[in-house]
Amino acid sequence: MRRLPVYLLLDTSGSMTGEPIEAVKNGVQVMISSLRQNPQAIETAFISIITFDSVAKQVVPLTDLASFQMVDIKATGTTCLGDALKVVSTCIDNEVAKTTAEQKGDWKPLVFIMTDGIPTDDWQSGLEEFKKRKTAFTVACAAGSGADSNLLKQITDNVVSLDTADSQSISKFFTWVTASIGVTSTKVEDGGKEVTGLGELPPPPSELNIVT
Amino acid sequence: MNDEKQVVTKLFKSNNINVPANRMDLLDRFLQDEQNRATINVIIENQNQLMAKWKLEDRIAEIIQQPVRVLNATVGKAYETRFDFNKFNWKDITAFEFSGLEEVGLRYDEKTKQITGVPTQSGDIKITLRFKVDGQPEDSAFNEKVITIIINPDPKSLWKNVESDKNDPHWKENDVTVFAPLGGRHILVSSKRGRSHANVGSFREDDFAFRDLENGWSLVVVADGAGSAKLSRKGSAIACNGVVEHFLQKSSIESMAGFDELLQQHKNSTGEDTQKKLNHFVYNNLGKAAFEVHKKLEAFATKEGIALKDLNSTLIFTLFKKYDVGYALLSFGVGDCPIAVLNKDVTEVTLMNWLDVGEFGGGTRFITMPEIFKSEKFATRFGFKLVDNFSYLMMMSDGIYDPKFVVESNLPNIKKWKEFLADLNGKNEDGAKVELQADNKEIVQQFSKWMDFWSTGNHDDRTLAIVF
Numbered sequence: 001m002r003r004l005p006v007y008l009l010l011d012t013s014g015s016m017t018g019e020p021i022e023a024v025k026n027g028v029q030v031m032i033s034s035l036r037q038n039p040q041a042i043e044t045a046f047i048s049i050i051t052f053d054s055v056a057k058q059v060v061p062l063t064d065l066a067s068f069q070m071v072d073i074k075a076t077g078t079t080c081l082g083d084a085l086k087v088v089s090t091c092i093d094n095e096v097a098k099t100t101a102e103q104k105g106d107w108k109p110l111v112f113i114m115t116d117g118i119p120t121d122d123w124q125s126g127l128e129e130f131k132k133r134k135t136a137f138t139v140a141c142a143a144g145s146g147a148d149s150n151l152l153k154q155i156t157d158n159v160v161s162l163d164t165a166d167s168q169s170i171s172k173f174f175t176w177v178t179a180s181i182g183v184t185s186t187k188v189e190d191g192g193k194e195v196t197g198l199g200e201l202p203p204p205p206s207e208l209n210i211v212t
Numbered sequence: 213m214n215d216e217k218q219v220v221t222k223l224f225k226s227n228n229i230n231v232p233a234n235r236m237d238l239l240d241r242f243l244q245d246e247q248n249r250a251t252i253n254v255i256i257e258n259q260n261q262l263m264a265k266w267k268l269e270d271r272i273a274e275i276i277q278q279p280v281r282v283l284n285a286t287v288g289k290a291y292e293t294r295f296d297f298n299k300f301n302w303k304d305i306t307a308f309e310f311s312g313l314e315e316v317g318l319r320y321d322e323k324t325k326q327i328t329g330v331p332t333q334s335g336d337i338k339i340t341l342r343f344k345v346d347g348q349p350e351d352s353a354f355n356e357k358v359i360t361i362i363i364n365p366d367p368k369s370l371w372k373n374v375e376s377d378k379n380d381p382h383w384k385e386n387d388v389t390v391f392a393p394l395g396g397r398h399i400l401v402s403s404k405r406g407r408s409h410a411n412v413g414s415f416r417e418d419d420f421a422f423r424d425l426e427n428g429w430s431l432v433v434v435a436d437g438a439g440s441a442k443l444s445r446k447g448s449a450i451a452c453n454g455v456v457e458h459f460l461q462k463s464s465i466e467s468m469a470g471f472d473e474l475l476q477q478h479k480n481s482t483g484e485d486t487q488k489k490l491n492h493f494v495y496n497n498l499g500k501a502a503f504e505v506h507k508k509l510e511a512f513a514t515k516e517g518i519a520l521k522d523l524n525s526t527l528i529f530t531l532f533k534k535y536d537v538g539y540a541l542l543s544f545g546v547g548d549c550p551i552a553v554l555n556k557d558v559t560e561v562t563l564m565n566w567l568d569v570g571e572f573g574g575g576t577r578f579i580t581m582p583e584i585f586k587s588e589k590f591a592t593r594f595g596f597k598l599v600d601n602f603s604y605l606m607m608m609s610d611g612i613y614d615p616k617f618v619v620e621s622n623l624p625n626i627k628k629w630k631e632f633l634a635d636l637n638g639k640n641e642d643g644a645k646v647e648l649q650a651d652n653k654e655i656v657q658q659f660s661k662w663m664d665f666w667s668t669g670n671h672d673d674r675t676l677a678i679v680f
Binding site: 001002036040042068104 | 279281283284286334336362364365367370371407408411618619620621668669670671
């Protein structure tokens with residue numbers, strides 16, 4: 001069976017303290033419960049959570065939806081986005097199966113990045129690593145005015161922004177991520193076709209601005 | 213005496229009462245007074261009780277707040293997980309009971325320290341552990357700790373079966389299974405709408421056709437409409453019918469007669485020359501059919517004002533005819549549907565075609581693509597085999613190939629075909645068995661049931677044609 005790997009890179013720096021981090025935790029929970037109701041997603045989608053603050057770490061390895069359990073995350077420290085890009089690169093190498101003559105590999109991974117600030121580390125070197133990996137698409141979300149959409153544009157063409165990092169906007173972002181994973185898992189199961197860009201995803205809600 | 217003195221001194225001190233040195237004798241006498249001593253002892257006892265009570269409450273709160281992870285369960289699937297109090301450091305729990313477990317089909321076994329059962333209900337289920345800890349009076353009320361068990365829905369129950377719109381001009385029956393005589397043998401063929409289509413009420417995109425021709429040839433066609441093309445159900449239907457229509461044409465019947473003669477020549481000679489002629493014959497006659505189908509699709513697209521790619525469909529077809537020397541099998545294929553011939557005693561498999569599979573999913577080719585006819589690979593899309601006899605001729609869409617063979621490299625492996633036949637013969641999860649016997653009155657029902665096998669992640673349309 002070909003899995004659809006989904007990596008969520010979540011900013012857990014100090015500035016996320018309070019409402020934003022609670023909204024992120026809640027967003028992931030709601031996302032998982034809702035995807036569990038989607039017959040294609042529950043069979044194909046595998047989710048991993050990578051958090052980044054003063055360091056990046058994979059807090060949930062690539063796990064099928066049925067066994068997934070969210071871990072507690074806390075906001076503290078700086079914003080090592082570059083490290084997060086390195087960590088996700090390593091995870092893709094280790095976790096995503098390649099297609100060979102003897103086995104059907106996994107689908108190309110989907111990567112969602114959410115950050116409310118500006119990277120504090122050498123993010124370009126992380127990006128260099130990340131660019132060497134094949135993904136179906138990467139979406140970056142600039143949450144609130146502290147994030148730099150133009151910087152995220154250098155990571156991926158698909159950048160969306162939230163005017164404020166409040167719980168309502170964050171929950172809308174996760175609702176849209178949920179719909180995007182749902183659509184992609186249906187497409188791969190149904191048509192055997194990969195989704196390649198924002199244009200093939202469901203239209204984002206009005207709280208999400210597409211950065212062009 | 214000392215204890216009492218300490219308590220009183222502390223009490224006085226915290227209330228700003230100083231006992232000067234010249235009053236120490238008085239204090240000693242004060243402490244020796246029977247009534248005072250009794251009062252002090254009550255104070256000490258009360259303090260101790262208060263502290264013990266607090267420790268107890270604190271411990272209870274600690275247990276209630278302690279994060280406890282329980283393995284996720286799935287409705288209908290036997291569940292078993294260890295839930296060991298010692299592991300949670302709950303050695304001081306003296307009495308407990310669970311509530312909420314039985315309601316969802318689970319129970320706790322104290323001996324094995326396991327939660328087991330077959331969950332009946334999905335959701336983030338809140339279980340209450342009612343417990344007492346060491347130090348609590350026996351008649352005290354239970355404390356309550358809420359534990360969440362995530363119970364996933366049964367994936368099979370999530371798939372809806374939505375009827376397709378019968379008023380649609382290109383409507384197609386969802387499921388078709390047919391058994392019929394063909395070319396002195398029999399054909400058993402089934403084409404079923406995939407769960408992914410049933411889930412949203414869309415149409416079956418696979419199709420098939422078969423026909424005995426009056427020149428002694430028999431024809432079997434399978435086509436798989438592309439999931440991404442909006443009218444591919446029509447594309448696959450046009451492709452299948454188009455092939456049949458082509459070979460029914462008078463010109464084609466006449467042209468095919470040339471094969472008999474060529475085969476005779478081939479039998480009498482050993483040279484490469486006749487082999488070449490035969491290959492050429494196959495290329496010309498079957499190539500013409502393929503191109504005609506392409507043209508028909510093009511004409512339909514023009515008529516309907518749609519893009520040709522909206523009709524995207526793969527296409528495989530096989531012609532077979534019995535001669536004195538054995539069976540001649542001719543084939544054409546574009547796309548990822550295999551054609552396989554198994555010899556009489558099922559010790560050898562012959563693949564008639566190669567599959568168009570890209571590095572990534574969706575890299576297949578379709579009969580609607582004009583470039584396939586111009587490609588240098590076009591000549592390799594034809595197959596010609598002369599065999600003594602065969603046990604089975606199998607043609608299938610990827611809805612069967614993907615779950616049953618997984619990768620292309622399994623197709624030339626006779627072991628995999630033996631497993632496939634065993635699967636058809638009932639060696640599967642549901643015990644669904646198809647007796648491939650011409651006199652089997654139940655063959656259609658048996659095959660139809662077999663076709664509904666469950667395979668995680670494989671919910672595409674399924675078409676399988678077996679000539680035996």
